[in-house]
Amino acid sequence: xxxxxxxxxxxxxxxxxxxxxxxxxxxxxxxxxxxxxxxxxxxxxxxxxxxxxxxxxxxxxxxxxxxxxxxxxxxxxxxxxxxxxxxxxxxxxxxxxxxxxxxxxxxxxxxxxxxxxxxxxxxxxxxxxxxxxxxxxxxxxxxxxxxxxxxxxxxxxxxxxxxxxxxxxxxxxxxxxxxxxxxxxxxxxxxxxxxxxxxxxxxxxxxxxxxxxxxxxxxxxxxxxxxxxxxxxxxxxxxxxxxxxxxxxxxxxxxxxxxxxxxxxxxxxxxxxxxxxxxxxxxxxxxxxxxxxxxxx
Amino acid sequence: xxxxxxxxxxxxxxxxxxxxxxxxxxxxxxxxxxxxxxxxxxxxxxxxxxxxxxxxxxxxxxxxxxxxxxxxxxxxxxxxxxxxxxxxxxxxxxxxxxxxxxxxxxxxxxxxxxxxxxxxxxxxxxxxxxxxxxxxxxxxxxxxxxxxxxxxxxxxxxxxxxxxxxxxxxxxxxxxxxxxxxxxxxxxxxxxxxxxxxxxxxxxxxxxxxxxxxxxxxxxxxxxxxxxxxxxxxxxxxxxxxxxxxxxxxxxxxxxxxxxxxxxxxxxxxxxxxxxxxxxxxxxxxxxxxxxxxxxxxxxxxxx
Numbered sequence: 197x198x199x200x201x202x203x204x205x206x207x208x209x210x211x212x213x214x215x216x217x218x219x220x221x222x223x224x225x226x227x228x229x230x231x232x233x234x235x236x237x238x239x240x241x242x243x244x245x246x247x248x249x250x251x252x253x254x255x256x257x258x259x260x261x262x263x264x265x266x267x268x269x270x271x272x273x274x275x276x277x278x279x280x281x282x283x284x285x286x287x288x289x290x291x292x293x294x295x296x297x298x299x300x301x302x303x304x305x306x307x308x309x310x311x312x313x314x315x316x317x318x319x320x321x322x323x324x325x326x327x328x329x330x331x332x333x334x335x336x337x338x339x340x341x342x343x344x345x346x347x348x349x350x351x352x353x354x355x356x357x358x359x360x361x362x363x364x365x366x367x368x369x370x371x372x373x374x375x376x377x378x379x380x381x382x383x384x385x386x387x388x389x390x391x392x393x394x395x396x397x398x399x400x401x402x403x404x405x406x407x408x409x410x411x412x413x414x415x416x417x418x419x420x421x422x423x424x425x426x427x428x429x430x431x432x433x434x435x436x437x438x439x440x441x442x443x444x445x446x447x448x449x450x451x452x453x454x455x456x457x458x459x460x461x462x463x464x465x466x467x468x469x470x471x472x473x474x475x476x477x478x479x480x481x482x483x484x485x486x487x488x489x490x491x492x493x
Numbered sequence: 494x495x496x497x498x499x500x501x502x503x504x505x506x507x508x509x510x511x512x513x514x515x516x517x518x519x520x521x522x523x524x525x526x527x528x529x530x531x532x533x534x535x536x537x538x539x540x541x542x543x544x545x546x547x548x549x550x551x552x553x554x555x556x557x558x559x560x561x562x563x564x565x566x567x568x569x570x571x572x573x574x575x576x577x578x579x580x581x582x583x584x585x586x587x588x589x590x591x592x593x594x595x596x597x598x599x600x601x602x603x604x605x606x607x608x609x610x611x612x613x614x615x616x617x618x619x620x621x622x623x624x625x626x627x628x629x630x631x632x633x634x635x636x637x638x639x640x641x642x643x644x645x646x647x648x649x650x651x652x653x654x655x656x657x658x659x660x661x662x663x664x665x666x667x668x669x670x671x672x673x674x675x676x677x678x679x680x681x682x683x684x685x686x687x688x689x690x691x692x693x694x695x696x697x698x699x700x701x702x703x704x705x706x707x708x709x710x711x712x713x714x715x716x717x718x719x720x721x722x723x724x725x726x727x728x729x730x731x732x733x734x735x736x737x738x739x740x741x742x743x744x745x746x747x748x749x750x751x752x753x754x755x756x757x758x759x760x761x762x763x764x765x766x767x768x769x770x771x772x773x774x775x776x777x778x779x780x781x782x783x784x785x786x787x788x789x790x791x792x793x794x795x796x797x
Contacts, residue, residue, distance in 0.1 A: 233614070339770040341732025344750060348766070351754045428623050432736055435625045436751065451629065455740075459644065463633050470626045478618045485617060 227490045237482030244476045248294040255288035259445045278464035280454050286465055290472050293445035296357075297476070301426035304361040308368030308426075309419050315369065316376025317403045317411075321384060331377070334370040342367055346429055347436065355438040364426050375418050379411040413491040420484035424477055431473045447473050560761040562753075567764045570749065575768065578734055578745035584661050585668035585730075586723075593673045594719060597680025598712065604685060612677060620674025624733045628667040628740045635663060645742055664741045671733050672726055676719060683715035690714070717784055724780030731769050 228234050247254065257275075263283030266275070277286035319327040337345070349363040383389060384407075392402045433439070434448025442449065447469040454465035560567050593616075600612040619627070636644035643660050687693055688711055696706040734747030742748075746765065753762040 336770075339773045340766055341729060341735075341769065343732040343735055344766060344769065347735065347751065347754050348762075351757070424621055428621065432623050432625060435623070436736065436739060448623075448625075451625065455629070458629075458632060458637060461637065463637060466629055467633060470629050473626050474622045477621050477623070481617060481621045482614075485614075 224490045228486060231486045231489070233482045233489075234486035237479045237484075237486065240475055240479030241483060244294045244472075244479070245298060247291045248298040251292035251295055255285075255291045257285035257288045259284060259288040259292040260443055261285075277468045278462075280450065280465040281457060286450075286468050289445040289450055290447070290468050293447045293450065293469065293472065294476070296441075296444060296446045297427055297430050297448075297473075300357060300360050300430050301364075301423060304364035304430075305368065305419060305423045305426045307361060307365030308372055308422060309415065311365065311369040312372025312418075313376050313408075313415055315373040317380055317407065319373070320377040320380025321399065321403050321407065327377075331374075334374060337370050338374075342371075342425070343429060343432055346433060347438070350433055350438045355433070357441075360430060360433065364429055367429075368422050368426070372415075372418050372422065375414055376411060379414045380407055383407050383410055417484070417488045417491055420480070420487050424480040424484055427473075427477050427480060431477075560753075560758055562756045562758040562761070567761050570761065571746075571765060571768055574744060574746045574749040574765075575772075577743065578731075578738070578747065581661055581664055581734070581738075581743065581745060582668070582730060584658065584665040585672070588665065589669040589672045589676065590723065592669070593676035594680050594716065596673070597677040597719070598684050598707075598715075600677065600681045601684035601688065601715075602707070609681075613681065616674030616677045618674070619670045620672070622670075624667050624671050624736045625740050627670045628664070628737055631663050631666055632740075647743065664737050664743060667737050667740075668730065668733060672730065675726060675729075676723060680715065680719045683717065683719060684711060685715075687711045687714040720780055720783050724776045727773050727776040731772065 252259075261284060263279065266279050266283040272278070275285050275287065277290065280286055280289065315330065319330050345367050346363050349367070350359060353359045353363070380403075388410075389402060389406060392406045397406075431448035434446050435452050437452055439446050439449030439452070450469045451466045454462065458466060560570055563570060596612050596616065600609045603609050632644050635642040642663050644663070645660065647660060693706060693710055696710045697703075701709075731746065734745060735751055736747070737743070738745045738747035739751055746769065750762065750765045750769070752758070753765060
């Protein structure tokens with residue numbers, strides 16, 4: 197509760213209607229815990245999070261160690277998922293590869309959510325010319341597909357972890373801003389906002405301490421949905437050859453590097469990273485779906 | 494208005510791309526004087542505002558300049574690529590639209606049953622998986638293991654339409670998987686909303702058979718939001734084309750943008766991104782029109 201309200205513009209955070217709010221929240225958590233979609237999604241995503249944290253300990257081989265005598269070797273007891281074009285163990289690369297994507301995607305999504313929420317709150321609360329102008333720009337930006345925007349930016353700045361985070365964060369900002377703005381517009385007419393205005397509270401206080409806690413629902417939903425898209429985007433950019441670092445294991449990049457060998461019958465070096473991406477994204481989206489369902493009630 | 498803003502953003506956004514155009518064409522070993530000369534010839538050393546107004550007035554005359562890499566007029570490259578992409582998208586749409594609408598309606602009529610869960614969650618899961626992943630799995634299954642379909646999207650030159658179609662099946666199927674979940678989901682939501690509506694209840698209570706109610710009263714209203722969604726998916730579709738066309742080596746819009754970005758081919762890049770934005774806006778507009786034509790309430794409101 198307090199963490200949600202923390203904000204420099206509001207030194208004294210007064211929780212509005214604490215009892216109702218906390219009861220509603222506890223009810224939502226209880227519903228989530230009973231949702232099979234939520235549980236399955238968390239199990240799948242949880243396995244990959246474990247791989248990301250403890251990857252090097254679980255992996256049977258060094259994921260970055262090439263073995264020139266065993267290039268593109270098929271499935272065997274030694275290499276359960278075979279080896280890639282440099283003779284690196286595919287299973288180990290799949291396990292450790294969870295790390296790159298699970299670091300970049302959440303940070304980027306968080307960045308986009310914070311920026312988008314701020315813009316959405318300001319434009320939705322103040323309205324007027326600024327709102328009109330910003331939303332026009334947002335419309336224009338949204339006419340270009342996300343992946344093309346990200347592609348342009350990565351080409352401009354060169355691929356690195358930081359670039360990927362900034363690019364995806366900034367690309368998501370207008371999308372999230374639009375959702376938050378719509379929610380704020382709905383709240384702006386309600387009595388508690390009017391009351392705060394009449395008390396002569398400052399704009400930032402009304403926005404962050406009064407409105408923000410009440411639009412947290414759509415923001416949380418948007419965050420989980422965007423997280424899935426962030427993973428989607430990071431993987432796709434890596435597949436297009438804009439991975440952050442060519443030597444570290446990264447699913448999209450591994451597919452990009454081994455893709456040409458498919459015609460030679462080498463399917464294991466691309467199939468397993470593909471399945472890894474698919475399961476992680478499906479897991480995250482099951483969570484997002486369940487979260488959205490509880491907030492829509 | 495949106496389009497003009499878009500042109501502004503694209504033009505000045507593209508200028509952020511670092512790197513000297515002349516240098517990019519001639520390579521790192523070329524003499525600086527030669528590079529300067531080429532930049533002057535191309536006009537890339539002039540002030541930005543002047544370049545922008547020039548570009549914009551060119552656009553109105555239908556002249557988009559020449560591609561720096563291909564050395565051909567951008568417009569002819571774009572027309573070729575756009576036609577190729579439209580062909581691919583059309584094949585995908587012909588498959589996905591009826592399939593997804595059928596899926597969505599079935600899910601809605603069997604609401605909260607196992608069939609519904611399979612269609613909605615399955616569709617959602619397929620939709621969120623990146624297109625290169627589904628594309629690769631399709632290639633492995635149909636191209637490598639079953640060996641029934643060609644892996645490349647390019648039919649040998651001079652082949653008959655049916656063979657060409659066969660080569661488009663895998664990339665189109667990838668698009669179908671990408672779009673199915675969304676369209677089915679919206680159809681389901683729309684159908685449920687109209688099933689729960691007062692007019693549907695009235696029709697049921699009148700004693701009309703379920704089939705008639707669904708066909709005459711429910712579907713007509715529920716398919717409207719679907720049309721809007723299909724239009725908003727155009728942007729998503731083009732984004733998907735970048736990846737799918739690269740994967741299947743198909744020379745459409747998506748691959749053109751990808752190559753232009755990689756090679757820093759500004760005129761081509763700016764024009765192609767603008768065309769993508771334009772296609773998106775036109776699709777949205779067409780959806781609005783179709784929506785109002787199909788919905789009597791909006792149609793009558795407009796004529797009064």
